[in-house]
Amino acid sequence: MKINNVILQAVTKIAVFIILTLAVYLFLSGHNSPGGGFIGGLVLATAFVLLFIVFDIETVQKAIPFDFKRVAALGAFLAVGTGFGSLLFGEPFLSQSFGYFDLPIFGKTELATVTIFEAGVALVVVGVVVTIILSISEDV
Amino acid sequence: MNNILVLPMVIPVLAGILLIFLRPYIKTQRWISLGVMIANIGISIYILNRIQSEGILRLDFGGWEPPFGILFVADSFSAILVLTTSIVTAVCLLYSFSSIGKAHENMFFYSFVNFLVAGVNGSFLTGDLFNLYVCFEIMLLASYVLIALGGKKIQLKESVKYVAINVLSSWFFLIGIAYLYGTVGTLNMAHLSERIAESGQTPILTVISILFLVVFSLKSGLLLYYWLPGSYSAPPTAVAALFGALLTKVGIYAMFRVFTLIFYHEPGITHTIIGVLAGLTLIGGSIGAIAYKDLRQIVSYNVVIAVGFILVGLAVLTPEAIEGSIYYLMHDMLVKGLLFLIAGTMITLTGMTNIDYMSGLIRNYPFLGWMFFIVMLSLTGIPPFSGFIGKVLVGQGTVDAGAYILLALAFLSSIFVLYSLLRVFLNCFWGETIISEEDEIPMKKGWLIPCVLLTLATIGLGLGAESVAIYVSDAANTLLNPNIYIDAVLHD
Amino acid sequence: METLITILSGVLVSVATYLLLSRSLIRVVLGSAILSHAAHLLIMTMGGLKRGSAPILGEETESYTDALPQALILTSIVISFAVTALFLVLAFRTYRETGTDNLYALRGFKDE
Numbered sequence: 230m231k232i233n234n235v236i237l238q239a240v241t242k243i244a245v246f247i248i249l250t251l252a253v254y255l256f257l258s259g260h261n262s263p264g265g266g267f268i269g270g271l272v273l274a275t276a277f278v279l280l281f282i283v284f285d286i287e288t289v290q291k292a293i294p295f296d297f298k299r300v301a302a303l304g305a306f307l308a309v310g311t312g313f314g315s316l317l318f319g320e321p322f323l324s325q326s327f328g329y330f331d332l333p334i335f336g337k338t339e340l341a342t343v344t345i346f347e348a349g350v351a352l353v354v355v356g357v358v359v360t361i362i363l364s365i366s367e368d369v
Numbered sequence: 370m371n372n373i374l375v376l377p378m379v380i381p382v383l384a385g386i387l388l389i390f391l392r393p394y395i396k397t398q399r400w401i402s403l404g405v406m407i408a409n410i411g412i413s414i415y416i417l418n419r420i421q422s423e424g425i426l427r428l429d430f431g432g433w434e435p436p437f438g439i440l441f442v443a444d445s446f447s448a449i450l451v452l453t454t455s456i457v458t459a460v461c462l463l464y465s466f467s468s469i470g471k472a473h474e475n476m477f478f479y480s481f482v483n484f485l486v487a488g489v490n491g492s493f494l495t496g497d498l499f500n501l502y503v504c505f506e507i508m509l510l511a512s513y514v515l516i517a518l519g520g521k522k523i524q525l526k527e528s529v530k531y532v533a534i535n536v537l538s539s540w541f542f543l544i545g546i547a548y549l550y551g552t553v554g555t556l557n558m559a560h561l562s563e564r565i566a567e568s569g570q571t572p573i574l575t576v577i578s579i580l581f582l583v584v585f586s587l588k589s590g591l592l593l594y595y596w597l598p599g600s601y602s603a604p605p606t607a608v609a610a611l612f613g614a615l616l617t618k619v620g621i622y623a624m625f626r627v628f629t630l631i632f633y634h635e636p637g638i639t640h641t642i643i644g645v646l647a648g649l650t651l652i653g654g655s656i657g658a659i660a661y662k663d664l665r666q667i668v669s670y671n672v673v674i675a676v677g678f679i680l681v682g683l684a685v686l687t688p689e690a691i692e693g694s695i696y697y698l699m700h701d702m703l704v705k706g707l708l709f710l711i712a713g714t715m716i717t718l719t720g721m722t723n724i725d726y727m728s729g730l731i732r733n734y735p736f737l738g739w740m741f742f743i744v745m746l747s748l749t750g751i752p753p754f755s756g757f758i759g760k761v762l763v764g765q766g767t768v769d770a771g772a773y774i775l776l777a778l779a780f781l782s783s784i785f786v787l788y789s790l791l792r793v794f795l796n797c798f799w800g801e802t803i804i805s806e807e808d809e810i811p812m813k814k815g816w817l818i819p820c821v822l823l824t825l826a827t828i829g830l831g832l833g834a835e836s837v838a839i840y841v842s843d844a845a846n847t848l849l850n851p852n853i854y855i856d857a858v859l860h861d
Numbered sequence: 862m863e864t865l866i867t868i869l870s871g872v873l874v875s876v877a878t879y880l881l882l883s884r885s886l887i888r889v890v891l892g893s894a895i896l897s898h899a900a901h902l903l904i905m906t907m908g909g910l911k912r913g914s915a916p917i918l919g920e921e922t923e924s925y926t927d928a929l930p931q932a933l934i935l936t937s938i939v940i941s942f943a944v945t946a947l948f949l950v951l952a953f954r955t956y957r958e959t960g961t962d963n964l965y966a967l968r969g970f971k972d973e
Contacts, residue, residue, distance in 0.1 A: 302389035543900040551907030
């Protein structure tokens, strides 16, 4: 069954980028205001799900050749790993630290290890959501 | 800084994640997960010994001092349970190497076992009520997957029931946490205990405590055990053994912790209810154990009886009874694992579950038969096996407290345990052999060795009760004197 | 405001109870999801509904918002999200395997 959904596909190609931008914005703004890894990851996952709905699964997987189970595992590894990293410095588990750095373009920027943790969370969410959607939809 | 406290939870989590990447290398997966459990045994023995010399240990996550941050607290009770968990899981993993099958191993079986252990250890070690909820959920999520893994009809059907009942009990847990936070304004267990001791356990707090009682009863199968026999008989043997040995015990641990540390001011209400529930559980479990002919159901109902027995100790709340419960908890984790493994092996060997059709197995598999006999004696509480000391101490405690009905029920239930298992023994191992020499499925070493290890453990715990006595009495002492725990967490 | 939210969460609980007791498997899954939302609302209410101040407690600040209930809710949303997703997959697999989503019919299966 092939439905001619040119309009949906055309809109999706633009909309996906808007969603991805929103996801990155939510992810980064999570540091000091509403947002964060979980929300950013969910929005990121909706972009993938939209792609899976509009194009078929094979096409998308050819373009994005990730095994999403591994993405989730990588995320969990990052998240737990940052907590574990503090052990190496003799700090209690899950301690985070931050510092101010002078970066070429951004100027004085605050960089915090908690961002890595959040990135891990975001990857877990993307991986899990897409895995679940795929496992339900794959064999209908 | 006691970062070592977090290792029993974090090592399994990291290993579980690592194993997802190592999906094709099954041999490596096996040895990594076994290695993790053995490392956990070592770590928990180290923690246990450090507690004896330094008192209760605590670790504040991210350096946030209690009561503001979340924290892990290890007293002897938690450390003993972490140790026993690691031993039982190591043995169950050893059993699963030769029994679980390629299909399971390919579908991340070892990862989920690791996550399950992480949840269980986290629940034992946490010092924060909400964190306890989170660790419970990690454990339950892993167990949902493990129970459904394989996807047979019976497994899916039981897992739907199991998930539904656990979602409901987790909801009650959340509601209880919400009410408690609204009333007392903290969720740190030591802080809760201190505040409730200051303000007195008002009726509303008693009601909240009963909400928690409902939650933990559902999780541990205290009276609300109707979901248990079905769910525990569906998954493969190694998984069933893990469930039978670990999952209900986490609920029991939570009940001990909450009702000795936080809600201990109104024993007339809460502990009487626990006593009544424990008595009814003993009766119900005993009826179930002798009513069924399905081996898996009989074994599952034996889990229920043990839950009732351990909580008799909590209900009477005397030092002897608590010590006895802790002994019995350790014993039960080891022996229930063994019982499930032996029952599963019998079912695999004969290909049937009804005890009426099995017969004369002792001629084919003498070693298995005698091990079953030892399990039976140990569960009944016959010296020198490990069940004895627990039963004696709990009995002594109930006599001291004058709870003669509970005493009678607890010891009558032992007779029912003996009867139900003796019936299995007579039916399945004695009588005419049904398996001829040619059809005999050879006993694999991988099935026998784990059973032997656990049998040795139950004999060892029985004979060496003296050597663990210092740990157990310290654990009981901490449970009965909440101030030790509070001082270690808040005022140090 | 507290009363309103409490009533709302009560309504959600009754909806969820109705769904959980129904025969269809998918309704049970939806019921479990709604049940957790009711719990989240309750946690928020029990933490005290306040707005307009930062979750910082210092010597100079006069009012502050308790950040803990929100942290609890966020954690519990993540957990309930995972559980609901897993339950959904499980329900779907059960439906595929048994060909029915009727819980009464599911009960009929004997051990194989």
